[in-house]
Amino acid sequence: MSDIRYGLIGCGNMGSGHANTLTSGAIRGAALTAVCDASADRRVWLRERYPSVTVFDTTEALLDSGLVDAVIVATPHFDHPKDAIAAFRRGLHVLIEKPAGVSAGRVRLMNEAAAASGRRFGIMYNQRMNPLYQKVRDLIASGELGEIRRTNWIITDWYRPQAYYDSGSWRATWAGEGGGVLLNQCPHQLDLWQWTTGLMPSRIRAFCHFGKHRDIEVEDEVTAYVEYPNGATGVFITTTGETPGTNRYEVTGDRGKLVVENGRLTFWRLRESEPEFNARNTVPFDRPEEWKIEFPNLGPSPEHAGILQNFTDALLNGAPLLAPGEEGILGLSISNAMHLSAWREEWVDLPLDEAAFETELQRRIDTSRGRG
């Protein structure tokens, strides 16, 4: 079978990384054949750097070129659903950058277009390739951790100085990005949080601070408390204003505790489940036997190249997708619910009232300094 011919829509920070990977020969069965970018300067640079790749001015020109089997959508967040839908309508496969979009309602339309097209749909959740998080998911899905009791993610190592925000007038504005640390930095953790546990919250109470540490419109600090359908609870804390930050993910179950921190996974496993121990125990200060388990050989993460290879394998041989595009709505719904809860200062139930979020977001876009 011939190589999958990829077209790249948008070639900024993320897109140029994918262009390099695809043209390096690192992805078996993949070739970069076309690129489009809205910036004339960028197109000059692209033609010089990738002489064998056709460079287009517009998304439509690329989609209609007949040069591509699949596209990678690496445009601004707001445009992901629109660009993906345009590609699906032309019968192309689509791999989108994260986040899936800005509002879950529009991402739902993208998911529907994907289903109607019959084409493959992936999302660049490269952290799903990390063996640490794959092992967390495995230990939970296989029942080793038991019924989940509590989740806790402190993800405060997304430090961004003011110079970062000043590097683009669209950055960290409601009109330009539709959100801050939740939309731009945390989509991976919001995805992994539900992907590793297999649990979506049933309701969320979030506390967001907007422009607290930086001169920006959007949130740069978030603390969210969630409750799950099974009675478990959870906390998610993030900020771009701290350094050195923390990236510590803890999940407790009735058979023990998992902690991912400093690039290591530790599993404290109870030899006997806590409810079983509690039911038979008669000693006031006793507790079940615990084992501290480490995982010496989990190996490195293939990251973005891993997602590109998996998506290519899916197109060539029907390999199962590790990060189906349809699942982008899950982490985004959590993000939307956090925003809505903070704006309204109340609980937000999931499934999300997508129209309510859209209305509240639009109010902020209408007065955003990032308009136009």
Added chain:
Amino acid sequence: MSDIRYGLIGCGNMGSGHANTLTSGAIRGAALTAVCDASADRRVWLRERYPSVTVFDTTEALLDSGLVDAVIVATPHFDHPKDAIAAFRRGLHVLIEKPAGVSAGRVRLMNEAAAASGRRFGIMYNQRMNPLYQKVRDLIASGELGEIRRTNWIITDWYRPQAYYDSGSWRATWAGEGGGVLLNQCPHQLDLWQWTTGLMPSRIRAFCHFGKHRDIEVEDEVTAYVEYPNGATGVFITTTGETPGTNRYEVTGDRGKLVVENGRLTFWRLRESEPEFNARNTVPFDRPEEWKIEFPNLGPSPEHAGILQNFTDALLNGAPLLAPGEEGILGLSISNAMHLSAWREEWVDLPLDEAAFETELQRRIDTSRGRG
């Protein structure tokens, strides 16, 4: 100067520990001369075990005996203010067990009685003797950590099986103890949280689960979000239902981060404060230089014996108290505010509306299975 003659009011779990310490000779300048306990069986045991100590039936008899200079109050939580006030009125010095009481309003009356008496007043916050937390306080008070940005305490290693709760019909009832994990297990952390930082929250939104993991009336799982007057935020998470739990305390400032976990303190110090770096930096993904600092020689904690020695030294030579009794109201006010926020499902401001807490607690006491 002769030894301080201590009377012990209440000789259950905690009291008998203090009796052993005082009679062991470990505390310089201290002698146990009198004990009282409401249980006749307990008094028989006390007379056998401590033949040189006078054993009384009632608190009043001990207080009026003329045999003591100071008392240690180790009665049930509810009785601490009443017993301490009775002792102050007789001109005795008082060291109370934690918590200071159940409601901040009654503890305030105790503080007023202490002030009126002119006697010394201490509280058994033995974890203030821990060099780890003393160093945290030192690094914050001296400005090494800079302005505090965020606090986070996950204190879930208070595992208690049902057999613990079944060991006394008063346990974990509103009438018997006035609360659960916040009142019984967490007073130390609620104290250290404010003592190490020097910050009391300005408002609290707490989420408590009552009898979630055990057949009890009171809370056995709490997640609380707090905001401080300087704009910092914090989270406090506790439960008695998990094992193996976590005890991890993190404080972030604009000069770095402190973490206490697994009996170790780590200080990530920024060479330049974050706001100073941010003001001069022009590189989007740069960050200030950080140092990882460890403290190899902090030494062991003298715990309860340390508090007993310090209180004795205060009486004999005017040594400053490490845990003044008047400060018991601080952690308790946080605890009361968490309860009130959870009961009312809304924000609670500090300083606390003590009457509102008392009213809500009384409603629960009135229907408690622990009455009588």
